[in-house]
Amino acid sequence: MTRSSTQILSPTWIAPVVPKDVLLLGHSLVIEGERIAAILPTAEAQQHYPDAPEVLLPEHLVTPGFVNVHGHAAMALLRGIADDREMMDWLTNWIWPIEGELVNEQFVYDGTRLAALEMMMGGTTCAADTYFFPESAGRAFTDMQFRAQVGMPVLKFGNAWARNEEDHIHKGLAFRDSIKNHSLLTTAFAPHSPYTVSDQGFERIRLYAEQLDLPIHLHLHETATEISEALQESGMRPIERLHKIGIVSPALQAVHMTQLRDDEIQLMATNGVQIAHCPESNMKLASGLCPVQKLRSAGINVAVGTDGAASNNDLDMLQEVRSASLLSKVTSGDATSLSAAQSLESLTINGARYLGLDEHIGSLEPGKLADITSIDLSHPAFQPIYHPVSQLIYTASARDVSHVWINGKPVVEQGKPVSADSDSILAATREWQLRVQSIQANQ
């Protein structure tokens, strides 16, 4: 490791997340190569690393990079295309027809770059993604220097990427082989939902997931309709059906979970399931309420995701955890629920744990990968600052993020992307917009 790759970050505050509830003043964080080397008093950092450039961050709070545990990055190209509609209207009359006409490798590559640009500018350094053409998504995330779990989608219906369940699994495994030991990418099976994957499909997924030690990322109990239709079709609620197939396990990343009975919560806890809470998407589509307070009380790890921009309409993790906190308080009737400190954990270490990456990211500890976000709290809207973490959770949004590092490399400085070619991303976005609009004009 050469000296030239060493950097000292000197903000006003550091919230390392691990250990819990610590706020450091007058400290600096030292990056060496792609890892965090040390966190120590600023004077000591300057003495130990006299030749390292120091990034001064006055009135900034430095935290671990945010982890967005559920999304469909490429759908950023369909942001706000059909707001204020019921979920099945939105999906069947708007999203699916446009996707049917447009989605291809280039759509996924361009849309994923746009989403990664937005996410890194908003302090997010890692995302769980699931969409078609995972190779294109993986290439986009890699080109953007962005960390991601890129899902291998599985559906029983054919689409532009794969013909049937079998073909999805086959192509997914080929994608998995192509990213082995990648410095930024991991993968997971991503069966779309209980209603779009067969029992045989889930059985094969379980088998491969066990053999290859892969997570299973699944939309589950998202709406009341999903439950009632499953009951009509099979006499079972989706969780019961999946439990019989052996899918309810520590490998499961269960997304949404707005319709849960107490016995189902207990089943999740007993089986060590990871849960992705997407409050803004659930609210915007009127899907229902994820019982976060009960899930946490049962000892379940709950992380937070934005879902795709088409149902949000942004990928702003600060707004998302604020919505999660406020919604949990009012629906549980407990104003102490999901405190600012717990929300910061939801943003970071809970997401890392959900992805099985908590040995590497999710907190600022020496030896961990340097995925770091610095938020500028100098705006009048933050003053006076009694508790910086409160202001982060209850006031800040993506636009307050100033500097971001992924794997030790600066990707955002002074709010501007430094590694990404924004001009080409925005030019591609405009082209896709024209194509979407011409489809709409012809409908």
Added chain:
Amino acid sequence: MTRSSTQILSPTWIAPVVPKDVLLLGHSLVIEGERIAAILPTAEAQQHYPDAPEVLLPEHLVTPGFVNVHGHAAMALLRGIADDREMMDWLTNWIWPIEGELVNEQFVYDGTRLAALEMMMGGTTCAADTYFFPESAGRAFTDMQFRAQVGMPVLKFGNAWARNEEDHIHKGLAFRDSIKNHSLLTTAFAPHSPYTVSDQGFERIRLYAEQLDLPIHLHLHETATEISEALQESGMRPIERLHKIGIVSPALQAVHMTQLRDDEIQLMATNGVQIAHCPESNMKLASGLCPVQKLRSAGINVAVGTDGAASNNDLDMLQEVRSASLLSKVTSGDATSLSAAQSLESLTINGARYLGLDEHIGSLEPGKLADITSIDLSHPAFQPIYHPVSQLIYTASARDVSHVWINGKPVVEQGKPVSADSDSILAATREWQLRVQSIQANQ
């Protein structure tokens, strides 16, 4: 009117709000003095007003200035002082003791300037305020060139400003006399709540409000505890008690309203009551859910307020209407509830109507006062833009506001305050912070 006071604003989009659901492209808005002179195609504007300076606003959406219908501006100095606490713990163990020691004319002046600075930088051009020392608040709003309804607070308890109910009313009326025909300020009676004002107090307020044609601004049915304690004390729910006194009338600005039976909603509708919905404060303090969808269906005008920064923790009206929309959708189970277009009305014309100022502000129409907000939608997080108003409501926050005019005068340009002395406001804020912290250290 001299030519020099004429300005042409040329954004990409104009959403005038009245007429409904109109979005103008290629148009300019002309300000003459303190009023809107015209909205017309840009080429025509340039031809009709050849000497007027033109403010080019590419990729900007221009809307009426936002109206924040409930807050306690000076409490910005207590922002985030005690988060994640139950409302009565928050109020009795944190807010009231600190207020008891610190609140004076200067506190209110300095805190109100800080809040007005934050609000104008976030696109808000008018606010309903209620706190102690209304003269100081009025002076602060005037110095900031900010439009406000400054409440005359009434409580049965003595405090730094007034000794008893009688004294509150007396001092309030003196304040009213001092701001007659003010270009920026109006006033209203602001009895704090049913539990802090006596029947006699409410009767006098009703009498004066009728005589002087003044609104009555009141926290009402904010929590379940308020109702159960009122039932214990008087055998009546607060609305019933107030209705008997004659307070439930078109003069009433009822704030919060989270605990409502259907017959109470009907009573509000029949009596033309104005309602202030403060979703983030209600969520953060776990107060309850205002049934916005039902209120709107009953034909009641519902506007939106941030409440004080101490329970929010910001005064960002864009976040507030987004929270209102998302919360309404998920709690009503109707994803079409509070659409983007309706949310823009909540932000603007509904607030103007609530304040009785809809002849003067709340929409961009020739002849109305030039209270105008321009939001910069060029950030990658907004792209692609299919529907600018959707992106405003579901993605934008205060930091995306670029230019603001109040009464025709620019107060914010390129996101920076141009009329306010931010340095002196922030210096005063730091001094108050030290005083608050020294009180906390001695507790």
